[in-house]
Amino acid sequence: MSTLPRALTLAPGAAVSPAAARRAARRRARRETATAWGFISPAVVVILGLSIVPVIWSLLLSFRADDLVTPGRWVGLDNYRALVQDPNFRTAVGNTLLYSALYVPLSLLGGLVLALALNRRIRFIGLYRTLIFVPFVVSATAQGVLFSFILDPEFGAANSLLHKIGLSPQGFLTDPDQAIYLLVLISLWSGVGFCVVVYLAALQDVPPELVESARIDGAGRWRVLRHITLPTLTPVTVFLLLWQLITALQVFDLIYVTTKGGPLGSTGVVVYFVWQQAFQMFTAGYGAAAAYVLAAALLVAGGALHLARRRQARTEGAVR
Amino acid sequence: MSSPTASRKVSAWHLLLAPLTLCFALPLVWLVLSSVMSNAEINRFPPALWPKGVDLGGYRYVLGNAMFPRWFANSLIVALAAVLSNLLLGALGGYAFARMRFAGSRALLGLMLATMVIPFQLTMIPTFLVMKELGLIDTLGALIVPSLVTPFAVFLFRQFFLALPREMEEAAWIDGCSRLRVLFSIVLPLARPALATVAVLTFLSTWNDLSWPLIAINHDTRYTLQLGLTTFQGQHHTRWSAVMAGNVITVLPVLVAFLLAQKTFVQSLTSSGLKG
Numbered sequence: 400m401s402t403l404p405r406a407l408t409l410a411p412g413a414a415v416s417p418a419a420a421r422r423a424a425r426r427r428a429r430r431e432t433a434t435a436w437g438f439i440s441p442a443v444v445v446i447l448g449l450s451i452v453p454v455i456w457s458l459l460l461s462f463r464a465d466d467l468v469t470p471g472r473w474v475g476l477d478n479y480r481a482l483v484q485d486p487n488f489r490t491a492v493g494n495t496l497l498y499s500a501l502y503v504p505l506s507l508l509g510g511l512v513l514a515l516a517l518n519r520r521i522r523f524i525g526l527y528r529t530l531i532f533v534p535f536v537v538s539a540t541a542q543g544v545l546f547s548f549i550l551d552p553e554f555g556a557a558n559s560l561l562h563k564i565g566l567s568p569q570g571f572l573t574d575p576d577q578a579i580y581l582l583v584l585i586s587l588w589s590g591v592g593f594c595v596v597v598y599l600a601a602l603q604d605v606p607p608e609l610v611e612s613a614r615i616d617g618a619g620r621w622r623v624l625r626h627i628t629l630p631t632l633t634p635v636t637v638f639l640l641l642w643q644l645i646t647a648l649q650v651f652d653l654i655y656v657t658t659k660g661g662p663l664g665s666t667g668v669v670v671y672f673v674w675q676q677a678f679q680m681f682t683a684g685y686g687a688a689a690a691y692v693l694a695a696a697l698l699v700a701g702g703a704l705h706l707a708r709r710r711q712a713r714t715e716g717a718v719r
Numbered sequence: 720m721s722s723p724t725a726s727r728k729v730s731a732w733h734l735l736l737a738p739l740t741l742c743f744a745l746p747l748v749w750l751v752l753s754s755v756m757s758n759a760e761i762n763r764f765p766p767a768l769w770p771k772g773v774d775l776g777g778y779r780y781v782l783g784n785a786m787f788p789r790w791f792a793n794s795l796i797v798a799l800a801a802v803l804s805n806l807l808l809g810a811l812g813g814y815a816f817a818r819m820r821f822a823g824s825r826a827l828l829g830l831m832l833a834t835m836v837i838p839f840q841l842t843m844i845p846t847f848l849v850m851k852e853l854g855l856i857d858t859l860g861a862l863i864v865p866s867l868v869t870p871f872a873v874f875l876f877r878q879f880f881l882a883l884p885r886e887m888e889e890a891a892w893i894d895g896c897s898r899l900r901v902l903f904s905i906v907l908p909l910a911r912p913a914l915a916t917v918a919v920l921t922f923l924s925t926w927n928d929l930s931w932p933l934i935a936i937n938h939d940t941r942y943t944l945q946l947g948l949t950t951f952q953g954q955h956h957t958r959w960s961a962v963m964a965g966n967v968i969t970v971l972p973v974l975v976a977f978l979l980a981q982k983t984f985v986q987s988l989t990s991s992g993l994k995g
Binding site for chain 2: 431432434435436438439441442443445446447448449450451453456457460513516517519521522523526527529530533534536537538540541543544545546547548551555556559560588592593597600645648649651652655669670673674677678683686687690691693694701
């Protein structure tokens, strides 16, 4: 593992004293450090400058009343206290939780089922996989614009279809009772493809000889799935759970394009609330406090998953 | 398990998979169909489900009257700048972390990786303020600077370089090549998969982003396609064929890129997924 063959670096003056050699080594190390910093400093400045600095700045902002234009003032925990009592924020938290509680398990389940169905060598399988994955590369904006049209109560194809089969027209995204569920469906349309791709890749790692021997021992398809395939997929499932949860808790683009939080606040989510407070109402400190509440929730969720994963790894180790 | 029955049994899966995949494809088919419908077809109740002929009025409107060509160029500039800079800065950083020994390198890498889990809404307000300090708000620069290099690019290059054999690099280094020359003439030509992965994922995320342009850009001459499209929809919600034509133009580049490089695309997503 060590970097250079020593004999060659000694070549220019083989007869030098040990002290001189040590000095040369130190000089080399210094030069190496300088080169390394030259290589990494642009990345360090951009990445840390636009992450660590803003995170601290945001925390300070959340203790202030600030409109991003005039100098703000320190208000302590007032922003957080106001958040607890703000009905709009409470609605936003509720909507975010509802959206995540539907989107995360459904996208994982759908992804798993589709990946199992697509994990075989039949004709057109490449085409099937492509078509299921394609919506994932479509931006949330394009999805939003497209589905606003499809679900448009007057001019949309959805109501046209309902009309054809004799059902009454629906309000869709303009109906407070339907909007958030439809947004979950739209997100699933594009988000399932990612889970499918990740599960499909993981399915290739299921040891075929294990499946084979189980089959020879008389295990049916269902038992192979339960006792061999699914346990092999556990690490991937944990990863996807975390990934989809982070995505779901941060949903914004789709909502901005389709409903703007409406109708009647039924689709207002936390990030939309943060954006509104900071860039529409110019109460940046209040928005930053809301962002911190969400980040804390993300941290707790991530930490819990991490712990669950470690405990699982320990028990698996104990069994072996 | 006799083979003839197995090959006939295959069709049962088609019965499930064909309609399922059709559901995924249908909205995009409808997108293309409605973009070539005439206004009369689209604005009646109930609207037509299939266009009688190809009417390019929507495209003509979008390319002539609206600023779509400008927005397209803006999106392209931002995405390409981000891709190039992620390749360069990501490879430089990744190479240093993979091959050079310096104090604090492990801690620094850990810190950079930790920033990947910071949610965007936590950084967006101060990032706006930083960009305002730099005088970049309402310029394409405000869109490019935050995506110059991601921790993901640095990490992915590092992982790839660690898996490469060192012998050739060492030979070149002993022959007197600088680290920079070794990187560019020996390592990077071997790193095509890593370069492709970083390029593809950077392009996808910068091209498709809406929330940051929405915050950083005010004037419509500097809109990106995503921002332009949603604004255009708000202003022209009665000209659906034009809106859908604009939508096709917005989606087409990533769709073409995806179909051309599908394998790289899928591989890069799974590699980012499984190692992330």
